[in-house]
Amino acid sequence: MTGIEHATPGIIVLLGLLSAVFCWSFYSVRAGRKFEIRKIPGIDAIEDAIGRSAEQGRAISFSTGLTDISPTLYACLGVLESITKTAAQYKLKLLVPQYSPEVMAVVEDTVRQAYRDVGKGSLFDPSTIKFLSSEQFAFASGYMGLIHREKPGAAFLFGAFAAESLILAEAGQQVGARQVAASVSPEQVAFFICTCEYTLIGEELFGASAYLSRDPVQVATVVAQDRVKLLFCVFILIGVVCATVGSWDSTLSWLNPVSLLFLSWGDVVTW
């Protein structure tokens, strides 16, 4: 099955359904319905790490790794924002090493904004948002050096990472920083687990900022994504049943919910 370039009628219907779920969750959150978010274990680790470096008066660092402009980045920004606010309260130096110039612009904007929101705009120092390199390993070497010179008390690694993940995490480990990582790349989570105090896995990264901020919109997003996943789970369940029936009686092997999604416009019209 190759990648989907254009929506089939089935996909449009599905998209409509998903948007409906999305709107419903926003509506019900706006309407004041309370949803409790299951505690994400990593959250305490984040607050704890900041607290520690506040005691020791050490800087904290936050890196989005190789994340480019994408939903993942958007989720990371949520976390960065609340971390920045806490850091601003404690008057901690916040280092944000950068990989992509475009992302740097977005990040700088977010950080500046966060400082303003807590009325500490004057504390914001643009030079702490350091562009290192757009080359994977040049970035890694820069990060290693930076961490060893600044010796932050807490290091956060949130976003998309590749092979360099272990280099970054090991650097933090070497200077004894309390590290919390969150990655959407499962291949790298293993290395974070081995080197960080706590690692948020995959989707937890998206849940984290909602939990931290308790901001209704973010909560609504998490609610929506849970409902959508539930929808897909049911879908898979049906699919599995169909497949089993199909394997038992091969005359029924045409039973397959996904095939509906692949009906072309032509089929629909003739239908």
Add this chain to the structure above:
Amino acid sequence: MAQSELLSIILGGIGTIAIFSFLIKENYFYRIFEHMFIGVAAGIGPILVLRDFLWPQIVEPMLGYTITAYPDGTFSAEYQPLYFLYVFPMILGMLYYSMYSRKHAWLSKIAIGVSLGASGALAIRGFFAEVIPQIASSFKPILVWRDGGFQAVESVNNLLFVAILFLVLNYFFFTLGRTGSVQSRTASWGRPLLMVCFGAFFGSTVMARLALLVERVQFISRDWISAIINVTGGTF
């Protein structure tokens, strides 16, 4: 061997040693090459963007450089004025630089906005492109009959696959079950499975990473040393 290649090997070897010296502690030798690396990388990147994208794909068509003039005064094609529309994204992109002015910094948010919007919409397509095939291939029969016989092993594997899939998906529900509900009590079951997966990833990566270490050691102990000997004429 050309002078440049020889020099490359010698420099590369010194650089490699500098990077490895970091393993003892962060030191000046490392710092020099770290900064050199970043400098060189930062110098190469933009030129590549310019050389491989901006110039051939945008500027040349815009200026009509892609059209060849023939000896008889005719041209390979007529100039396409629509290409001039590229001026607008260029201007939009330039807005990024307003972030350096206190007064007009907000303008950069327009450029950021467009990028966010575009990648948002693209991600919608990306979602279906990634997820639909995955769902389709998760439809595994948990009881497999093939060529008249019941396939016990395959059935067990498929059953495990589906079960694990659901258990782990369940782990990632955040707002579904109230505390004490079945969901919230079973949520944690996914975690051990995750750990197995990560362990496996770790194990299967080890060999590849080590291979790279071996490659470097060989580079130093063969190419580099012989290059040094080549230069010093073996007199040291």
Add this chain to the structure above:
Amino acid sequence: MRFSHRYVYLLMIAVVAIPIVFGFSTKPARMISAERMYSVVENVSIVEGDIALVWLDFGPNTIAENGAQAEVLLEHLFRRRIPVLLLSQYPLSEGLLKTIPRKVADKLNIEMPEQEWKYGESWINGGYKPGSGNYIQSLVASTDISTFLGRDVLGMPIEHYPAFAKITGVEKIKLVGEITGLTGVFDTIIQFFQKKGYRPTFVHGCTSITIPEAYIFLDSKQLHGLLEGIAGAAWYGELLQRSFPQSSHKNLLLTNTALGAAQIAIILLIVAGNVVSLYSWSKRRRD
């Protein structure tokens, strides 16, 4: 705690360096799939005008593993005097398409000065071919591959080289090799490099990370021979040495030894770590 890590670093480097620097090499472990591959390459029947096609789809990141595999495969093909057409679907491998066959040829030329292996006769370099699946499909479909390929990286028309001038149809390609560390690349080859009444002999070199993928095809008999990482290449080299005693693969064996040693070192480290922590734990229990 942190100090002990330096020892770990040092240990690893030592474990890797000692075999390479002092030239200790152990006999490689027997790899069945590599053995299968050796025999298919040995027995693939070649008549005048037949060729082998080898894709080198790897860059600097996996050269440590794939490079060695490419070398042993090419050496075997060269020794059998099978003309090799080299292609790539991966832009970063353009440089390697030049250097690797040249290296192998030089080795053989030194080994047997009376014969010659040279560009245009033993191999040609078709260069980087974008468009993976689609490209392969049209390649397989074309009735005159030499013209379909057009020119080699030097800009020479393929017809210029007698050994490759008469590749009328894909049937002339008796063996297809794919050396890559990229996921999904070999799938495309298996998928598209066949047509009615034609399936070439497929051999594949994969990195330790992509072994699982390759196994699927090995079980389904779609793949006839496999080199698993360095270990596979090392055993292949061993087999070459058996039939061609003068052929030496010292480096390969050293690399393989270093890798194996390093891997065992890691396992021992894990064990040691646990022993230490268990000991201290029980000590704490006692006092």
Add this chain to the structure above:
Amino acid sequence: MDSRTALIRSFTFLGGIYFFFHFIVPESALEVIGIKDAHPGISNGFIVIGAMAIGLGIINLVIGHGSHVVFKRRGWTFSAVLLVSLVSTLGVTTAQWIRNRAVSSELQRIYVIGEFSNRILSDASDVKNPKSFSPAGELPKLEFRVHALTKYVREVLGEVERASIEGHGDGSQESLTLREELHKNQILLAADLDRVETVSWENLSDSNKVLLERVSQHAGGYATAYSVIRRRDAEQGLIPQMYTVLYSGIFENLGAAMFALLGVYIAAAAFRAFRVRSMESTLMMVAALVVMLGQISFGKWIYEDMPALRQWLLEVPNSAVFRAIRFGAAVAGLMLAIRMWFSIESKTSSEGR
């Protein structure tokens, strides 16, 4: 919501609208309204916006490290190293690029021969809608075009003759075959020209067709051979050598060295983390050990079916978990994507102050 916010949000929305419709609208419809062909161009337009940001990185580096150097702050020497290598790399890569462009524009003069003769053919055989464009509106007569062609080819051949007197290429086997090829095609081309000039070009007879085809064919062979020779020359000289040192010498080698650090770090990580501490760490350790032992001969001594076990572990549980993770992340991504596109924010992070 002030006007600036409104502006930013509308731009954000507009940024997404195109790609959304490109996804929603069926391909056939796109073809009708002509978007299908324009799509690559349009998406390039979006890439341009991001590409314009490349300067930001350099500015950030120059400001940061420049101030270090100017005010002689701690570690300013390293900043100096960075700036020097940055500037020199920029210089060399640019010079290299300009140099290559010069070569290709020189070669363009030769490529035109084949292209032009093909064009004459296609235009003449399809007079209704010719591909070429003439500012005069009407395309010149066939006779005139062919004459222009022959005149031009003779010029070019002369130039190359003069150029290649400074013996191109190294004495290597490749360059010899190349020069042979060049010479062969030169002779053939010259012969074609003579024949072209003898026949009449009132109209395009089949024999004329064949003639022009041969011209283009030989011109093609000639051009490629010459281009390879010229490119090989272009690889000599100081600039390309400096480029090699910067790129292969520093950039590639330092990258490889960084990558190789993983080889030792991975050992340290395993040593530190794989302890029988909790069930989780134990499970992780066991899985890792099984996979590791499954891929080295040593493993078979411990347990005969270790490779098979490894295989099963990777194929069944691992791929299921992997899929579940990616799946969850993808759904979350989708929801955020919608939010991004409509800039749905409770507090106004997209507000322009």
